[in-house]
Amino acid sequence: MASVDLVIKNARLLLESGLVTGGLAVTDGQICAIASDEHLPQAEQVVDARKNIVMPGLIDGHAHIHDPKMTSHEDFTSGSRAAAAGGVTTIIDMPLVSQMDSETSLEDKKKAGNEMSIVDFSFTAGMLTEDNYSMVSTMLQKGVGAFKAFTCDPFMASTGTLVRSLSEVSEHGGMVTIHSEDQGILDEFSKEMEGEWDAPISHSLARPPLAEQIAIRQNISIAEQTGGHLHIAHVTTKNGVREIERGRLRGVTVTTEVCPHHLVFYRDDMNRLGPRSKLNPPFRTKEDRAALWSALLRGSIQMVVSDHAPCPIEKKEAGREDIRNAWSGVDGIQMILRVLLSEGINRGRLSLGRLVRVASSNPARIFGMYPRKGALRIGSDADFVIIDPHKEETITADMMFSKCGWTLYEGLRLKGAPIMTFVRGVKVFEGDVATIKPGHGKFQPMGQVNEIRSERD
Ligand SMILES: [Zn+2]
Structure with missing residues (x-):
């Protein structure tokens, strides 16, 4: 396979069918491969997910x-x-x-x-x-x-x-x-x-x-x-x-x-x-x-x-x-x-x-965006978050990006947190910093709004 823009490896991918071990590859902002690590293509940028969970x-x-x-x-x-x-x-x-x-x-x-x-x-x-x-x-x-x-x-x-x-x-x-x-x-x-x-x-x-x-x-x-x-x-x-x-x-x-x-x-x-x-x-x-x-x-x-x-x-x-x-x-x-x-x-x-x-x-x-959004699937936008399920935090106003400078959750002890976020294959957040300038986000039109009769649809 030709070289791609980004590979996430050594991950536990949360697909709709459940957790699988491996990684995914991204080209032009979309997911182009989901595979075990040894079958992933070469990429300019490789992120080791360290066995953390990757979900849409x-x-x-x-x-x-x-x-x-x-x-x-x-x-x-x-x-x-x-x-x-x-x-x-x-x-x-x-x-x-x-x-x-x-x-x-x-x-x-x-x-x-x-x-x-x-x-x-x-x-x-x-x-x-x-x-x-x-x-x-x-x-x-x-x-x-x-x-x-x-x-x-x-x-x-x-x-x-x-x-x-x-x-x-x-x-x-x-x-x-x-x-x-x-x-x-x-x-x-x-x-x-x-x-x-x-x-x-x-x-x-x-x-x-x-x-x-x-x-x-x-x-x-x-x-x-x-x-x-x-x-x-x-x-x-x-x-x-x-x-x-x-x-x-x-x-x-x-x-x-x-x-x-x-x-x-x-x-x-x-x-x-x-x-x-x-x-x-x-x-x-x-x-x-x-x-x-x-x-x-x-x-x-x-x-x-x-x-x-x-x-x-x-x-x-x-x-x-x-x-x-x-x-x-x-x-x-x-x-x-x-x-x-x-x-x-x-x-x-x-x-x-x-x-x-x-x-x-x-x-x-x-909202009529599926499967462009909301799924780890080939052809979907490469929007995903890496989660460390073991990360422990005490919630404080300092860690909040809201303008308001306070949080209702102040002092709460929680376990499990997002550590890296990608939008259309571009890392927008890592650790405790936003890693991209304003303007990366794009308006997403809603298609036919779909009713959910069964969550297994
Ligand atoms: Zn409201």
């Missing part, structure tokens, strides 16, 4: 990385470095406060990503309102196939808008991702917490599991009527998972995702963590956390996403006296893989086979 780079399907009005929180440069340091090779960015519902807003964001990001990226458009749901067909033509909507503030869409949006998606392809908490229930339970807002846990008590369950059930009923792919953003409760499982059993095209923080923390942690722990949906009970892990293992939750949305620390500290004044959102893009390895694989809550699906191949399928 993560696709973070829900991250608020670059909002043109909120670059004091994060931007494509800092956010994509955090991604690379967490083994994430493709970010699906989502609006935070600015609408991304027109060709101009899409082109502006694409330009920012192409200039600033070190990993590949794509977009969820939104937020869907009654004024803009007709953007669905235009955005799909431009390679954006996911649309965000809310059943609650601050971007609450009417039920009618949700019906129309899912109908549009049913007709044109793509999917609608819905933040599912019922605003009426949030309003009612918030009243009961009057006078208790100095306790951070009040934020969780004011947003009960019932609000999630009711909203999920309603959204599934809509999708059952309209057709189209419904994606439930960040499920957090046992009952929420049950509603989704029932919907799938009835044949509704509904998928969901879970965030690393809901797999690590639970409600009682909030008083210890203070206003930093404020996010939506909020932290739940230990029982809910256990239900999320088991749903992930059995395939009822199809992907793990960061919902990365940290802020400058002052915006958290503003909630010291009254939790309602704190910003909602935490860091996470650098933590997905670490949490899945340490809290999942090492504790027997997750298998390696499920890890590669929920972190890489399922999101690639859901």
Whole structure:
């Protein structure tokens, strides 16, 4: 075989079929061979993986990385470095406060990503309102196939808008991702917490599991009527998972995702963590956390996403006296893989086979990028991460690439970490440094968004 650009040898490759010993070769940014070490071609650059695990780079399907009005929180440069340091090779960015519902807003964001990001990226458009749901067909033509909507503030869409949006998606392809908490229930339970807002846990008590369950059930009923792919953003409760499982059993095209923080923390942690722990949906009970892990293992939750949305620390500290004044959102893009390895694989809550699906191949399928992304296969983009399963770390703010300078995970002892990340065959991260300048990342159009009926598809 002719000489190639890069060879990774002495690895344990995590394929969809399981772990195999050997290596892979890369030419022109794509995987051109997967073989035992002695059968790998000659290469200009050879990396000895030292028997560490090589898996497809993560696709973070829900991250608020670059909002043109909120670059004091994060931007494509800092956010994509955090991604690379967490083994994430493709970010699906989502609006935070600015609408991304027109060709101009899409082109502006694409330009920012192409200039600033070190990993590949794509977009969820939104937020869907009654004024803009007709953007669905235009955005799909431009390679954006996911649309965000809310059943609650601050971007609450009417039920009618949700019906129309899912109908549009049913007709044109793509999917609608819905933040599912019922605003009426949030309003009612918030009243009961009057006078208790100095306790951070009040934020969780004011947003009960019932609000999630009711909203999920309603959204599934809509999708059952309209057709189209419904994606439930960040499920957090046992009952929420049950509603989704029932919907799938009835044949509704509904998928969901879970965030690393809901797999690590639970409600009682909030008083210890203070206003930093404020996010939506909020932290739940230990029982809910256990239900999320088991749903992930059995395939009822199809992907793990960061919902990365940290802020400058002052915006958290503003909630010291009254939790309602704190910003909602935490860091996470650098933590997905670490949490899945340490809290999942090492504790027997997750298998390696499920890890590669929920972190890489399922999101690639859901966003219509498979098998270009999300797999170690010949012809796929050479996006992969080398993992040292024995590396022990104490998480500190210093190791974080986020602009915000703090992490919810401060002080946590974890075992298993990404040590090197490659995007289209180029090393973008090693050890604790980003190894490439901004601009390597490229916009990745979504193809036909694929539904995951079975994780074995
Ligand atoms: Zn979000």
